[in-house]
Amino acid sequence: MFFFYHKLLVVSFFLYTFVPMKRVLLTFFMAIVMTTMVSGEILDSLVMNRVFNFQRNYTQDVNGFSTNVYMKYIYQTERRNFTLWAIPSMYTIAEGERAFVSEQYSRFNFRTVGDYDNIQQVYNTTIPRQRHTMPILMAYVTPNLYGTTIYGDHVLSPFCRENHIYYHYSSVPLSNNQIRIYFCPKIVPNTQLVQGKATVDRITGRIEQVEMEGEYDMIHFQTLTMQGEEGSRALLPKYCITDIAFKFAGNHITSHFEAVFDCPITLADTVDVTGNYSLMDSIRPMSLSQQELDIFEDFIRKNTPEVEEDSIEEEEVDSLSITATLVGKKKLDEEGDNQEETTNPHHNYLKESWDFIEESLFHSLRHRTKKSDIRLSSLIDPQYISYSRSKGLSYKMKLYASYHFTDKSWAEFRPRMGYNFKLKEIYFDAPLYFTYNADLDAGIDATFGKDNRIGNSSVLDEIKKEQGDDINLEGLDLDLFDDYYWNVSHHIRPNKWIYIRSGFVIHERRALNPQAMTHYGKHSKYLSLAPSITLQLNPWKNAPFFTINYERGFKLKSNYVRYERIEADASFKYRMRRTEQINTRIGGGLYTDKKNNYFLDFANFRANNLPDGWDDDWSGDFQLLSSRLYNESSYYIRGHLSYEAPLLGAFLTPAIGRYVERERTYLSTLSIDHTRQYSEIGYGFSCRFFSMGIFASFLNSDYQDMGCKFTFELFRRW
Numbered sequence: 001m002f003f004f005y006h007k008l009l010v011v012s013f014f015l016y017t018f019v020p021m022k023r024v025l026l027t028f029f030m031a032i033v034m035t036t037m038v039s040g041e042i043l044d045s046l047v048m049n050r051v052f053n054f055q056r057n058y059t060q061d062v063n064g065f066s067t068n069v070y071m072k073y074i075y076q077t078e079r080r081n082f083t084l085w086a087i088p089s090m091y092t093i094a095e096g097e098r099a100f101v102s103e104q105y106s107r108f109n110f111r112t113v114g115d116y117d118n119i120q121q122v123y124n125t126t127i128p129r130q131r132h133t134m135p136i137l138m139a140y141v142t143p144n145l146y147g148t149t150i151y152g153d154h155v156l157s158p159f160c161r162e163n164h165i166y167y168h169y170s171s172v173p174l175s176n177n178q179i180r181i182y183f184c185p186k187i188v189p190n191t192q193l194v195q196g197k198a199t200v201d202r203i204t205g206r207i208e209q210v211e212m213e214g215e216y217d218m219i220h221f222q223t224l225t226m227q228g229e230e231g232s233r234a235l236l237p238k239y240c241i242t243d244i245a246f247k248f249a250g251n252h253i254t255s256h257f258e259a260v261f262d263c264p265i266t267l268a269d270t271v272d273v274t275g276n277y278s279l280m281d282s283i284r285p286m287s288l289s290q291q292e293l294d295i296f297e298d299f300i301r302k303n304t305p306e307v308e309e310d311s312i313e314e315e316e317v318d319s320l321s322i323t324a325t326l327v328g329k330k331k332l333d334e335e336g337d338n339q340e341e342t343t344n345p346h347h348n349y350l351k352e353s354w355d356f357i358e359e360s361l362f363h364s365l366r367h368r369t370k371k372s373d374i375r376l377s378s379l380i381d382p383q384y385i386s387y388s389r390s391k392g393l394s395y396k397m398k399l400y401a402s403y404h405f406t407d408k409s410w411a412e413f414r415p416r417m418g419y420n421f422k423l424k425e426i427y428f429d430a431p432l433y434f435t436y437n438a439d440l441d442a443g444i445d446a447t448f449g450k451d452n453r454i455g456n457s458s459v460l461d462e463i464k465k466e467q468g469d470d471i472n473l474e475g476l477d478l479d480l481f482d483d484y485y486w487n488v489s490h491h492i493r494p495n496k497w498i499y500i501r502s503g504f505v506i507h508e509r510r511a512l513n514p515q516a517m518t519h520y521g522k523h524s525k526y527l528s529l530a531p532s533i534t535l536q537l538n539p540w541k542n543a544p545f546f547t548i549n550y551e552r553g554f555k556l557k558s559n560y561v562r563y564e565r566i567e568a569d570a571s572f573k574y575r576m577r578r579t580e581q582i583n584t585r586i587g588g589g590l591y592t593d594k595k596n597n598y599f600l601d602f603a604n605f606r607a608n609n610l611p612d613g614w615d616d617d618w619s620g621d622f623q624l625l626s627s628r629l630y631n632e633s634s635y636y637i638r639g640h641l642s643y644e645a646p647l648l649g650a651f652l653t654p655a656i657g658r659y660v661e662r663e664r665t666y667l668s669t670l671s672i673d674h675t676r677q678y679s680e681i682g683y684g685f686s687c688r689f690f691s692m693g694i695f696a697s698f699l700n701s702d703y704q705d706m707g708c709k710f711t712f713e714l715f716r717r718w
Contacts, residue, residue, distance in 0.1 A: 044171050047179055050205025052161040055146040055235065058204055062110045062232045068263035069108050069118075070285050071141065074292055075100045075133065078252040087248065088715050092131045100126045100133075101288075101295045103280055105267070113144040113235050114152055121271040122280055126299035130274045134255065136219070136717060140242045141259045143225055145207055146235060148579055154661065155216055156192050156646060158183040159207060162577040166193055166647065177202045190651045190658050191216050191688070206234055216661075217688050217717055220245040228261070237261060260285050375400040386711040388623060391607075392422025408438040425453060441493035445503075448486050452607050454509060454599055454631050455479040463520045476516045481509035481526070483601070489532070499536040504529065505551060507561075509599060523559040526599065530554070530563070544572035544584075549603050552593075564593035569604045580645045588637040605636050622668055622680055624697040624707050633672035641667045650685050662686040666695070676700045689714050 077098040084094040093100055102125035110116040118138060127133055139151045145159050156163040168186045171179050179202045184195040196212030206227070213222045221244055225237040237259070244255040265283045273279065277296070288296070368374075376399050386394050396418035404410040415430040429449030436443055459479050464471060489503025507528045511517040514524035530553040537546040547569040555562040569587035576582065589602045607627050621640075648663035666682035676699040684693030691711050697704045 054205040073257040083249040388709040501534040585640040
């Protein structure tokens, strides 16, 4: 474009010099051209380049930066119905009052703009039992304007060079070396894109203020943020206002959210106080609105009738006395063992019991102390339901418990349980991890679980050989066994690029029809005891991840299975621009010695019955492969390739395209005994409601089957 204007000026100068009659018209035309050059595309490009380069040229890393943050937010329930009980954290406002106010004073410790610890120190709310609701709103406090994504791993920032292909920009000059930049999606609106305007320093490209609007995960947000002025603070807001609108199944909730950074009062790290309104008055850096005051006054009056109305007036308390009071309150709480809330001294045991049932049914439960943490997934939660054509409908639950002995040693318990309705199988695993040296990633793990049923038609062949070919074994399920396993191992990472795990594995295979197995002279249980060693290599930060696994089973009794197996695996995630990613995985395994081929059970080549959603097994597993084929070959060679992007093509689809968040294409191939080359191709996408993939399978180039996989994503991030 610059060369076009340059040539145009040369031609104009020639005409101006040699054709006097055109001088007036050419002067007017040149003025228009110069105005276009100043305020049009060239100026837009120049200023946007300064914005794109600002973080690199003028700021420093925020890692290690800390700041005091005050937040207040008001919730308004415009409409609600019984379905509000089933939304995570929303049951707290599903009945009773329609307006709630919360205040929080916290310490933010940053690793990156979007990765920080929010250490809550003082918290007041009119929500029953001093609970939190919609914790997902915390993500909207610190927009990462210069990053690839604004909030965590989603919503592409218009101020990142990688994303400019998705946005259209225009500008208007302002005074004092400022310029206003308008941005909006270039093609169609999408849940990963925003629109709005920004005030930018024309000289440096520093964003001073942004107003933007978007919608993600059923939350429509309008944000006004004013950024800091220099250093790390220029990457963070100093003041942020966000208006939220949430609509689902006839429910309509709105919220007004304000956050102030760099508050002057610093509290002790041990401070953790809830429900002390006078103390919050002392450290609050801004006034409450009249509506917020009215809600607080009404809440206090209803819950503590004896408290006079002037009890919420501000008190003059210096920072030292505040800290002392808060620390004293903390000690009293610890000594009191779950001290009763002062605002509700009387227990309603019936209501508390019903509250517990509600939380257990629809919401994950969590109990956290200084050293321990316990979490249980809800009993009714759509995100733990999945469906595929080959495996049918499945459901799972998870529990997490941890206890920290020191900063470098802790114990974790992570049991999972699932049920497949089509196969009528229960799966579970209960791993217990003990880390005794976090610096070396050293610890001891113990796992007990039940995996997918295993078997092989070889057992039928043996019985027919012994009893005669004319024997009828149909419908006896003699080739199927339930697989229970125990795994105990020690792991250590002596340096950054090598990881060693050693231990032993015990399998107990129980026949589905033990009476028939005994009748035909076979064992109803087969066991294996095998020392195991795994070596994992990651030579450098962005290198492929290599794994080598070796097991050898010992023959102890007649029903013990002797075997020797070796497997190798390599996986690599290549992260590209705009959160695009290529996932690759290649591996193989071989049984070098086996007493019989009843049970050919690989460590890396198996059906995953307890997947964790979109980013778990979808890009490193086969979706249409029969579960029997995992256990019928003495070797395997497999490869997987997938490409993932936030906006690949489905976002152009009318009506539903705007809600597509991620898209992925798949290619997988497999070579095993007794079959031709097996391959799968597929396409999948993820949105706020669900993830879905469509797959087709082939033997060599011959089409075999088509199927789909479906998992709920509803409220997964909540």
